Amino acid sequence: MxxxxxxTLLGAASAVDPRIPQPDGDVLAMWAAILxxxxxxxxxxxxxxxxxxxxxTVMPADILDHWRTLRRAEIERRYQAEIHEQAAARRLxxxxxxxxxxxxxxxxxxxxxxxxxxxxxxxxxxDVRRAWLAVTCGYCHAQPGARCTGPGGRxxxxxxxxxxxxxAAFAAMTDQGETA
Numbered sequence: 555m556x557x558x559x560x561x562t563l564l565g566a567a568s569a570v571d572p573r574i575p576q577p578d579g580d581v582l583a584m585w586a587a588i589l590x591x592x593x594x595x596x597x598x599x600x601x602x603x604x605x606x607x608x609x610x611t612v613m614p615a616d617i618l619d620h621w622r623t624l625r626r627a628e629i630e631r632r633y634q635a636e637i638h639e640q641a642a643a644r645r646l647x648x649x650x651x652x653x654x655x656x657x658x659x660x661x662x663x664x665x666x667x668x669x670x671x672x673x674x675x676x677x678x679x680x681d682v683r684r685a686w687l688a689v690t691c692g693y694c695h696a697q698p699g700a701r702c703t704g705p706g707g708r709x710x711x712x713x714x715x716x717x718x719x720x721x722a723a724f725a726a727m728t729d730q731g732e733t734a
Contacts, residue, residue: 559594560585567601573611588614592621689726691719 555563561577564585568574575581589597600620604612663673688698693716696702701709702716710716715723 555586555589555592555594555597557582557586559597560589563594563597563601566598567605567612570605571611585614589617592617596621596624685727686715686719686723689719689722691716692722693718 560582564574564577564581592600597617600617601612603620604616608616666673687700690697691702694703696715696719702714702719704710
């Protein structure tokens with residue numbers, strides 16, 4: 555704000571608060587120097603908000619605090635918008651997901667052939683390994699979406715799930731396949 559804007563601001567504030575200093579040259583120069591990077595509209599808004607909440611005389615620090623809060627909020631808003639844009643850019647569309655799944659299927663089939671296993675059986679086994687989280691474990695009673703746990707309630711480290719859970723996932727998939 556410049557001296558004229560500070561004079562206008564102090565004049566408006568004095569209508570509410572008679573303790574506001576009279577805007578002589580020294581007062582205007584000091585307030586203008588302190589508030590030199592604050593837009594006049596923000597200063598007027600800060601004074602209005604200050605007197606809505608406080609009864610003591612407004613000071614330049616009150617106006618600066620208001621300005622800093624607005625700037626922080628704007629920076630945070632921009633940052634959140636940037637994060638949202640980056641996340642949207644990273645999301646996989648259906649075509650790319652289908653290509654990834656097809657690639658996984660080809661690799662699974664190639665590994666099955668190398669191991670001497672029927673590729674269709676290997677693909678079904680891979681699907682079961684991915685689907686185990688959808689069923690409850692009959693051994694540790696882990697709920698769908700939760701990992702199986704061992705003694706002491708710690709997650710399993712050597713296998714993804716208990717064999718009984720993998721069997722249940724396979725059975726669930728087989729039942730779905732028959733009804734479809």
